[in-house]
Amino acid sequence: MNPADIPGLPPGVPDFLVESGIEELYPPQAETVEKGITEGESLVASVPTASGKTLVAELAMLSSVHRGGTALYIVPLRALASEKKAEFERWADFDIDVGISTGNYESSEEWLASRDIVVATSEKVDSLVRNGAPWLEDLTCVVADEVHLVDDPNRGPTLEVTLAKLRRITPDLQVVALSATVDNADAVADWLDAELVKSDWRPVDLRTGVHFGDAITFDDGEQREVPVEKGERPTAALVDDALDEEGSSLVFVNSRRNAEAAARRLADVTADHLTDDERDELATLAEEIADVSDTETSDDLAAVVRKGAAFHHAGLSADHRSLVEDAFRDRTIKAICATPTLAAGVNTPSRRVIVRDWRRYDGEFGGMKPLETLEVHQMFGRAGRPGRDPYGEAVLLAKDHDTMDELFERYVWADPEPVQSKLAREPAMRTHLLATVASGFARTRSGLLDFLDRTLYATQADDTERLESVVDDVLAYLDANGFVDRDGEELTATNLGHTVSRLYLDPMSAAEIVDGLRAADDPTPLGLYHLVSRTPDMYELYLKSGDRETYTELCYERESAFLGRVPSEFEDVRFEEWLSALKTAKLLEDWASELDEDRIAERYGVGPGDIRGKVDTAEWLLGAAERLATELELDCVVAVREAKKRVEYGVREELLDLAGVRGIGRKRARRLYEAGVESRADLREAEKSVVLGALRGRERTAERILENAGRRDPSMDAVSADDEAASDADGAVATEETETADADQQASLGDFG
Ligand code: ADP
Numbered sequence: 215m216n217p218a219d220i221p222g223l224p225p226g227v228p229d230f231l232v233e234s235g236i237e238e239l240y241p242p243q244a245e246t247v248e249k250g251i252t253e254g255e256s257l258v259a260s261v262p263t264a265s266g267k268t269l270v271a272e273l274a275m276l277s278s279v280h281r282g283g284t285a286l287y288i289v290p291l292r293a294l295a296s297e298k299k300a301e302f303e304r305w306a307d308f309d310i311d312v313g314i315s316t317g318n319y320e321s322s323e324e325w326l327a328s329r330d331i332v333v334a335t336s337e338k339v340d341s342l343v344r345n346g347a348p349w350l351e352d353l354t355c356v357v358a359d360e361v362h363l364v365d366d367p368n369r370g371p372t373l374e375v376t377l378a379k380l381r382r383i384t385p386d387l388q389v390v391a392l393s394a395t396v397d398n399a400d401a402v403a404d405w406l407d408a409e410l411v412k413s414d415w416r417p418v419d420l421r422t423g424v425h426f427g428d429a430i431t432f433d434d435g436e437q438r439e440v441p442v443e444k445g446e447r448p449t450a451a452l453v454d455d456a457l458d459e460e461g462s463s464l465v466f467v468n469s470r471r472n473a474e475a476a477a478r479r480l481a482d483v484t485a486d487h488l489t490d491d492e493r494d495e496l497a498t499l500a501e502e503i504a505d506v507s508d509t510e511t512s513d514d515l516a517a518v519v520r521k522g523a524a525f526h527h528a529g530l531s532a533d534h535r536s537l538v539e540d541a542f543r544d545r546t547i548k549a550i551c552a553t554p555t556l557a558a559g560v561n562t563p564s565r566r567v568i569v570r571d572w573r574r575y576d577g578e579f580g581g582m583k584p585l586e587t588l589e590v591h592q593m594f595g596r597a598g599r600p601g602r603d604p605y606g607e608a609v610l611l612a613k614d615h616d617t618m619d620e621l622f623e624r625y626v627w628a629d630p631e632p633v634q635s636k637l638a639r640e641p642a643m644r645t646h647l648l649a650t651v652a653s654g655f656a657r658t659r660s661g662l663l664d665f666l667d668r669t670l671y672a673t674q675a676d677d678t679e680r681l682e683s684v685v686d687d688v689l690a691y692l693d694a695n696g697f698v699d700r701d702g703e704e705l706t707a708t709n710l711g712h713t714v715s716r717l718y719l720d721p722m723s724a725a726e727i728v729d730g731l732r733a734a735d736d737p738t739p740l741g742l743y744h745l746v747s748r749t750p751d752m753y754e755l756y757l758k759s760g761d762r763e764t765y766t767e768l769c770y771e772r773e774s775a776f777l778g779r780v781p782s783e784f785e786d787v788r789f790e791e792w793l794s795a796l797k798t799a800k801l802l803e804d805w806a807s808e809l810d811e812d813r814i815a816e817r818y819g820v821g822p823g824d825i826r827g828k829v830d831t832a833e834w835l836l837g838a839a840e841r842l843a844t845e846l847e848l849d850c851v852v853a854v855r856e857a858k859k860r861v862e863y864g865v866r867e868e869l870l871d872l873a874g875v876r877g878i879g880r881k882r883a884r885r886l887y888e889a890g891v892e893s894r895a896d897l898r899e900a901e902k903s904v905v906l907g908a909l910r911g912r913e914r915t916a917e918r919i920l921e922n923a924g925r926r927d928p929s930m931d932a933v934s935a936d937d938e939a940a941s942d943a944d945g946a947v948a949t950e951e952t953e954t955a956d957a958d959q960q961a962s963l964g965d966f967g
Contacts, residue, residue, distance in 0.1 A: 215244035222252035222277035242413040249409040252277035256389040256408035260399035263595025267392040271357040274390045279330045283354025290360040336373040341718045361391035365633045371642035378668045398632035405673040418598030419605040426612040457487045461565025465551045468571035470527040476551040477518045477525035484522030484548040506533045509822045526552040529821025563599040567608040588630035635671035643688045652707035652715035695725045717838040723749035730777035739857040741775040743802040746835035748795035765793040806860040876922040889939035897923035907939030
């Protein structure tokens with residue numbers, strides 16, 4: 215099918231498609247058009263990676279907008295939202311505005327109403343529904359990317375409930391669900407009352423196989439010799455072999471540390487295949503990467519990139535990731551070692567995909583657990599770049615014959631697992647039942663069951679009894695904690711319940727926070743950081759060997775800071791959780807004491823992306839705590855707000871005012887402070903030469919900061935930097951490195967430099 219034959223598109227779009235290289239639709243794409251994707255028809259497309267799902271989504275959204283509607287594109291990961299937005303911005307010439315909804319959870323973001331396409335995560339859409347964003351009623355088309363993730367125990371239920379709610383708000387909504395190839399795509403289509411396109415078609419042939427000994431055995435029985443020399447690792451041999459034919463490799467491993475270690479080793483392999491020009495290009499790229507942040511991760515990444523390899527995991531910052539992905543796409547980087555988390559969603563095709571680790575540590579499972587077939591197939595799908603590679607190869611590694619047989623059984627021959635709703639899990643039910651009652655979707659117990667009947671769970675469940683009993687347990691919990699009132703059949707959310715739902719908190723987090731806040735009138739920052747760190751909404755930092763002792767000691771040392779009862783050492787699981795929350799709390803305290811990012815990364819064994827993640831989550835949870843404290847008229851409101859601000863800016867108490875000036879940042883605020891400019895008001899009055907000196911002579915920066923502080927004449931023309939201010943400011947850097955312990959000491963830290 216040619217683009218010109220697609221009905222319902224805005225004029226000019228078909229020509230534009232042809233100009234951008236889409237001369238003909240891929241067969242599965244054509245099938246979606248035949249089934250009415252551009253005419254408002256709901257559809258589930260279950261097709262392999264790289265078979266052009268994005269275009270299917272775009273066709274649906276463009277035609278919907280052309281008919282006067284608004285489209286919503288739901289992404290599975292926040293990190294993908296801006297990428298998708300950038301991708302859709304190619305339609306700007308057709309008067310299509312794209313918006314991205316990333317703002318904080320507790321808002322309805324009215325401005326989004328003016329956009330034609332909005333990109334958001336399912337959590338964000340869920341919260342928009344809870345906050346009653348009126349523009350949701352105007353939606354005509356919603357796309358759910360990677361819809362097979364409804365299967366995910368943690369995040370799946372949100373996607374499931376969100377789709378059910380959107381369909382209820384707008385009964386004739388077009389729903390386009392994009393899925394990996396799963397066995398029971400028909401169940402998903404059934405649930406969504408949608409047409410189904412199911413296909414195994416790929417733009418590039420894919421061969422899958424297992425490497426064992428000195429050869430890869432492929433699924434068609436053919437073998438390719440890839441000898442492994444003595445002392446060489448099979449992965450290295452495979453990457454080297456691919457490079458002999460100028461093919462790139464994507465290696466999947468099971469942890470960040472493994473990704474970094476493998477990249478270091480593979481860098482020696484890729485380095486041997488570089489031309490002089492490539493070496494120059496990589497040197498420039500490495501510098502760019504090192505400039506992204508001054509952390510060890512940044513330097514480590516730069517070091518391997520210089521030699522043509524890279525690692526890729528969720529600990530990288532967004533800038534790192536896009537630099538690495540771009541360079542891999544244009545073949546400057548020859549091999550990437552990745553954890554599966556992000557790589558699944560990112561468009562980084564490669565000649566050869568090597569699944570080195572097919573088992574991963576799983577806490578609930580209590581050991582190393584084999585990856586799901588679906589996940590491994592998603593990794594396989596990254597093999598073969600259309601237009602670049604004649605074919606793609608995906609290879610698993612076996613150490614012995616038995617493993618080789620197992621891998622063939624488990625991954626090469628096997629069909630992926632069916633998608634199975636996880637809605638009946640209690641944490642999911644807690645959150646979603648409260649939200650469903652609070653936002654008025656259901657006002658009675660039977661209304662609630664009725665709503666749940668529109669979920670995938672109901673489509674799949676044989677017995678409704680299990681669902682009913684979970685619902686009753688959860689309602690009892692919500693009632694006991696004061697989030698809902700039950701009056702016979704009638705259900706209403708209490709004020710507290712409404713707040714919790716709008717704040718997007720797990721009710722269990724809210725209950726923990728409320729109890730903790732009630733336990734102390736004048737909580738310390740550490741106490742508050744610990745409180746939010748022990749809620750189910752904060753991802754845990756694992757305790758490493760030795761940590762148990764360190765944090766047990768700290769736990770006794772700072773015992774008076776904790777809000778609520780400290781569990782005894784003999785309550786094994788609870789105590790362990792308490793300590794791991796303490797580790798997170800200590801990280802936050804270090805951050806709010808101006809410790810360098812690099813030092814924090816080293817001390818806690820995390821990457822800069824993790825620090826950012828913890829800080830963002832803490833800021834959100836403390837904001838929620840502040841709202842709860844206000845709602846309940848508790849005395850600790852001010853203490854909570856201050857602890858939140860300190861995390862937000864990453865500064866000690868005395869810098870709070872300065873750090874609130876836009877564009878200042880924690881380091882510059884500290885330098886200004888040391889030079890005697892201690893507040894926003896000081897910025898408006900201070901000698902410009904002092905300000906300039908403290909800002910290391912950077913005129914533009916100084917002007918911008920003065921302007922943001924509200925100074926009338928921010929110009930730095932003819933101002934020269936005060937040397938003394940500059941050296942005071944340098945002294946300040948020392949304070950940033952200095953370890954601080956108690957909150958009490960912090961008030962006097964002005965004396966340091
Ligand atoms: P998926 O989301 O299915 O993994 P993408 O939508 O990212 O795959 O598409 C993979 C690549 O194929 C993109 O670079 C896209 O531009 C290209 N592509 C999609 N459809 C066509 C087509 N009909 N003809 C040529 N290239 C296409």
